[in-house]
Structure formats: structure tokens, C-alpha cells
Amino acid sequence: MLAVIALGLMLAPYVISPPYSYSLLVLIQALLATMVSCRLGLPCWWRWIQFFIPIGLYVGLLVEFNPLWALAVFALIWLVFPNALTERVPLYLTNSTTRDALKRLIKPQKNQTFLDLGCGLGGNVVFMSQQANISEAHGVETAPIPYLLSKIYTLVRGGRTYAMDMWKTDLNYYDVVYAFLSPEPMPKLWQKVKEEMRPGTLFISNSFAITEVAPTEIWELSDRRQTTLYIYRL
Ligand SMILES: C[S@@+](CC[C@H](N)C(=O)[O-])C[C@H]1O[C@@H](n2cnc3c(N)ncnc32)[C@H](O)[C@@H]1O
Incomplete structure (x- = not known):
């Protein structure tokens, strides 16, 4: 995906003159990832994750987000869903x-x-x-x-x-x-x-x-x- 964007950036000056805003580039990355994720074999609901991860990373860099928060969120998710990785069984509840x-x-x-x-x-x-x-x-x-x-x-x-x-x-x-x-x-x-x-x-x-x-x-x-x-x- 990064190679596609890099190629796009090399060709773009022939159409629109630089500089290009980072937010636009991140949005393009997110949209491209969203469009191909289902076709490359990921379950289709992953497209939302594919869309929000680059945007989340960019926003995190912009607001100078303390990475310890990311670690804390990861730890919390791990403490709830460890069996999603080890047994391939996540948590959902009987109604x-x-x-x-x-x-x-x-x-x-x-x-x-x-x-x-x-x-x-x-x-x-x-x-x-x-x-x-x-x-x-x-x-x-x-x-x-x-x-x-x-x-x-x-x-x-x-x-x-x-x-x-x-x-x-x-x-x-x-x-x-x-x-x-x-x-x-x-x-x-x-x-x-x-x-x-x-x-x-x-x-x-x-x-x-x-x-x-x-x-x-x-x-x-x-x-x-x-x-x-x-x-x-x-
Ligand atoms: C889909 S949830 C069902 C929860 C509950 N039985 C219900 O029906 O509401 C499956 C649960 O099994 C747990 N689990 C998966 N593998 C396990 C294992 N090897 N030993 C104990 N629990 C496990 C997961 O952590 C998860 O909480």
C-alpha cells in the first residue's frame, strides 16, 4: 500500500503541484487500505479497522499522544480478550x-x-x-x-x-x-x-x-x- 502511495506521490506533480497536505495523504492511505482489505482476503468487517488505523496514528502524532496510553489500552484489551489470540475464541455473550x-x-x-x-x-x-x-x-x-x-x-x-x-x-x-x-x-x-x-x-x-x-x-x-x-x- 505504501508503494502505491509512493508511486502516486511521484506521479502527482505532473497533475497537481506540491506540497500535499499530510492529512490528505493519510486519508488516501486509509481509503486505499479500506478498498483492498476485503479483496485481499481479510474478513470484510476489517475494512473499518483498516480505515481508522492510519487516521488514528496520524491524529496520535498530531496531538503528541503519550504512547503509554496506547500501551494501557492494549493491556486492557489483552486482559479481556487473551483467548482471541491463543484459542481463537473472543468474548461475546449468550442472550x-x-x-x-x-x-x-x-x-x-x-x-x-x-x-x-x-x-x-x-x-x-x-x-x-x-x-x-x-x-x-x-x-x-x-x-x-x-x-x-x-x-x-x-x-x-x-x-x-x-x-x-x-x-x-x-x-x-x-x-x-x-x-x-x-x-x-x-x-x-x-x-x-x-x-x-x-x-x-x-x-x-x-x-x-x-x-x-x-x-x-x-x-x-x-x-x-x-x-x-x-x-x-x-
Ligand atoms: C464467546 S465467549 C462466551 C461467554 C459465555 N459462555 C456466554 O455464553 O455468555 C467465550 C469465552 O470463552 C473463554 N475461553 C476461551 N478459551 C478458553 C479456555 N481454554 N479456557 C477457559 N475459557 C476460555 C473466552 O475468554 C470467552 O470469555
Whole structure:
């Protein structure tokens, strides 16, 4: 992209005489990056990031922005989203329509145990801890800030969350295991589910199916994001 701009700058004097304002050059850079990002294979929503990064850098230079602020923002983002890099699972939350569906999926027997793998802010854990047939609702989370918030939330409203990697959990203990992750960990997670979960128990994946296995049921919900629940009875 810089080479295209450099070429443009070499040719521009034949059409418009210099000097050229930096802000105009930065705007051209941002627009060009925006136009090509989708075509070069990046997910199309990245075009906004491509647009704002050069402008942000330029504004940062203009206002003599202390780089420690950038470091602080980066640290904050890292503390919320470390699993986006390591596991390719960012943080987004289950909505109330999906939670109602989870409630309908619980069997009528008493004393069932529930686990949310990557529990985010702990909303599902609290919700399930308040259901009559759930005796224990647990969640595990490794992102520091979501874990801390989930810990406080569950201390106040019910359930328990642990600062634990989901790969280290013992799924054998649970009757219902819920995951809302991404396509990336699903094949490995299915191996774990198969090895550890007891016959008759439920594994529920929000949005991401296990490609090599047909689910026992698929629920298509009528929320705004048209959530699909893939339900696997072991
Ligand atoms: C899409 S969010 C879902 C949050 C919550 N379960 C919900 O449905 O509202 C996925 C969460 O999984 C967490 N996560 C990803 N990999 C993990 C791992 N190996 N161990 C524990 N948590 C993990 C992420 O940090 C993120 O908070």
C-alpha cells in the first residue's frame, strides 16, 4: 500500500503541484487500505479497522499522544480478550432467548450439575444456579477481567466460577455442559466430551457445530442473531 502511495506521490506533480497536505495523504492511505482489505482476503468487517488505523496514528502524532496510553489500552484489551489470540475464541455473550432455551433443555430430574466452558462474565452460571433442578452451576474462564467480573457476579447471585483452562476441566462431573466458543476448538472439544461425559448427559454448543457428528437435536431460536443450538446427547 505504501508503494502505491509512493508511486502516486511521484506521479502527482505532473497533475497537481506540491506540497500535499499530510492529512490528505493519510486519508488516501486509509481509503486505499479500506478498498483492498476485503479483496485481499481479510474478513470484510476489517475494512473499518483498516480505515481508522492510519487516521488514528496520524491524529496520535498530531496531538503528541503519550504512547503509554496506547500501551494501557492494549493491556486492557489483552486482559479481556487473551483467548482471541491463543484459542481463537473472543468474548461475546449468550442472550436471554438462548438462556430460556437452555432452561427448557434441562431434564426434570433433581440435582443436575451444569458447566459453562469459557463462562465470560458468568451470566449463564448465575442463571442456571437459579433453576430448580440444577444443584451446582459452575463456569471456567481464563481471561483475567471476565473471570474477575464473573467471580464477583456469582458470589452475589449464585453459582461458582473458576480461573481454569477449559481443557483441564473434568467433564465427567457434569450433566449439562454448555459451550459458546468458535469453530476452532470444536473438534478437540468433541474428543474431550466423548472421553469424559457420561452416557445420557447433554453437551450443548451455541452456534458452532461439531462437523463430523450429527447432533441429536438442532434448535433454531427466534432471537435477532438467529442463534442455533447444537444439542448432543451422549
Ligand atoms: C464467546 S465467549 C462466551 C461467554 C459465555 N459462555 C456466554 O455464553 O455468555 C467465550 C469465552 O470463552 C473463554 N475461553 C476461551 N478459551 C478458553 C479456555 N481454554 N479456557 C477457559 N475459557 C476460555 C473466552 O475468554 C470467552 O470469555
